[in-house]
Amino acid sequence: DSGVTQTPKHLITATGQRVTLRCSPRSGDLSVYWYQQSLDQGLQFLIQYYNGEERAKGNILERFSAQQFPDLHSELNLSSLELGDSALYFCASSPGLAAIGEQFFGPGTRLTVL
């Protein structure tokens, strides 16, 4: 158990809908990262927040947005969903910025768009 929690574990929805994925980092970790794992694109970095502020952006679509709240939990919002958004979405956390050490991954949320 990494200490990172993600809810829900599975999510099935329809095209055009909007969903919210939730992540709670390890206790004390200030950085939260979101990754998308799909069959065709592999594991891709989406976005990072540090202590409530956006820190880095990767291959995140404009239909997607995220935020980190004062209690450090984070939410990833996916809107106008398309079939291709079906993927495993991981949240990871680490203690701070530019730390060399590992990121701790949550169990993931498997999103299926029908």
Added chain:
Amino acid sequence: AQKITQTQPGMFVQEKEAVTLDCTYDTSDQSYGLFWYKQPSSGEMIFLIYQGSYDEQNATEGRYSLNFQKARKSANLVISASQLGDSAMYFCAMREPHRDDKIIFGKGTRLHILP
């Protein structure tokens, strides 16, 4: 250009044999970190081992060791005495902390351990 290259999409290894999973990386930074993660069929990402670019000795964690060859930009994972439970997808990854904090993953190697 790919930052992390894993040239073995799949491998079959007999149980109890040692296995080496290849990984090469590309960076111009002096300070970086290299990781290996395991992803079993259940989907979670399990951290295995970490090597910092300034670490002089190869990292080891139990049956896992990282064969770090800096000049060749190579960071191969060695699993000794493989077990059936080692069957999984293995990802090599890199972090360049002076650029940003994200981890860049390779495409992975699927390892099958045969009884």
